[in-house]
Amino acid sequence: MALAPIDPRDPLGIDDLFDAEELAVRDTVRRFCAERVAPYVADWFERGEMPTVRELALELGRIGAFGMHLEGYGCAGASAVQYGLACLEFEACDSGLRSLVSVQGSLAMFAIHRFGSEEQKQEWLPRMAAGEAIGCFGLTEPDHGSDPASMRTHAKRDGTDWILDGRKMWITNGSVASVAVVWARTDEGVRGFVVPTDTPGLSTPDIHHKMSLRASVTSELVLDQVRLPAEAVLPGVVGMRGPLTCLGEARYGIVWGSLGAARTCLETALDYAATREQFGKPIAGFQLTQAKFADMAVELHKGLLLALHLGRRKDAGKLHPDQVSFGKLNNVREAIEICRTSRTILGANGISLEYPVMRHVTNLESVLTYEGTSEMHTLVIGKALTGLEAFR
Template identity: 75%
Template structure:
């Protein structure tokens, strides 16, 4: 990750945060500087993260896993604290932020919000410490934006449940100890806590990715996986369960995408001052300054929106539509910042010696997951007009 030039607080946005919030931000930034930044370009190039379980334990030791949840070994920080952590993690790499988001905002949140007390006591302390890794099985090979049409099925067999189906594009799947899996039942869509050691469960690694290469992405295969009756999440039925989890994860993206944007902007700014053409730094040319100014404007506006949504979330007043607004705006702005930064670096912009092409490739995935541009556009459209246009 490129160091953050002081000029990137031109708008004075650090004034929006308390001393405690800035201390958390700085502690995450230091962890990233020490533990991730020296190695992440190599991880991305090889498509493999060295000692990912050790990294999870270090993230857990800093309280970053499920950090905005209360009790059960979780840090219980504010949503703004969590947002700042996501920003710093994604300034290192989207894949690392995805590890934390899926662990805390999807798998842990589902258990924390909808699980039995036994589920919580057994899994959450281990997951908060990074001793157990979780994944979240919702998306299927043929059903992404339309999860209500999922084919994964859970049927009763005596006192047990038997799960059959496939899930796709599952972060952490191949290294997970527990999977939260959503399935059709005779009583509607229900969630299940599935130990990955269960007979019939497998998680083949998805290879040949050109994005999120410093992240584990897998398929989940459930072949007559037999679970006890108490494996079902008791406190939710229907799509509101998985969709509420997705809203938690989208909130992290609102902040995290800005980390990738800031890293790319910082890299472009530093490069433009150091790179000379036609006898002077390219930062001294009007077209370069226009690019830098416009990138900074979009980054600043995105951060203002993230802080606003974070304060609303801490106050309990944020709505799913507002989270969609933040996700749609900030990921599109971040991707455009990365693309513009790439042009400033010229040919060097495609080299992994700089973070820009890595962030740009990663954000192509972030643009799609946790809701595509099209779906968030329609969520906002329905909120504005009162008319659903999904079908």
């Protein structure tokens, strides 16, 4: 039997490894992005805003995107692979869109779902799943990124209440959030707090002048004598295990999402090279251009196989946090290189917002850094291989 030609969009036939439900989730998110975000996102990026974020959140809630991998409380209960495919499609549209979904579901909602009281879960998770309430996650500080255990934000008891003081930085969704999960030092160790953003003493100024993730809300959280009742604390965890567990969830989404940005850039370059002529023929017909395409396709689809392997392990309850570092380090590193190489194929047109390539390049500069820099994930893997810690 003669084999059909290879599909340049899926040269390894990886789609055959997904079941019907997984493909249905992927296609639903792909349609949503094509209809509701893709026509506008370049303009949002150029303007440095996501003007319809609250409206968009409600629509994302209606398709079950928020906290989709969580069980109960209005969440979809999707598999890890289904969630990964959704992240890939969101980031194929824009990293800022995937960040909105990821911070909501894998950081803010996940923290409450995993470590919160039943009252906290009932109060917040159904509204967050529906997109009626947006959440943010306060861990990173101006002077403490890769070393969050050195955070200065602190909480002290005042009778049965807690008083929070400190400052968090680079907070996705901050100024549009209804609730913030804030991590602070206490006499007992690091604790998480569920903080309604209308609490007196909390302000959320936006961060401007960004050259990356421009179609995303990024803010500070400034806590000045924020008084919270005793029931605001997350009761299920004490210590850095709490925020680091949440970060592991977000990193898993990035393993998939970064490949979406890479896929969009590669497909854009393929389409461009087929019609752009130099020296009398399409540039796709030149050997150096084909070498670029071959290298990009190999790395993209190797990354997808890695993401799928980690997703299957996660669904089987066998995924180790160090294995997520393998995925985050490799896939983001290769994705940004694919986007940069795609830019070279588009030449000067590659820097224009008429094409999505430079937008993805600059967005991935942030993705390369957040939820653990490449250096941190390298050292996580190094420790796993040698048994020796080299962070200090």
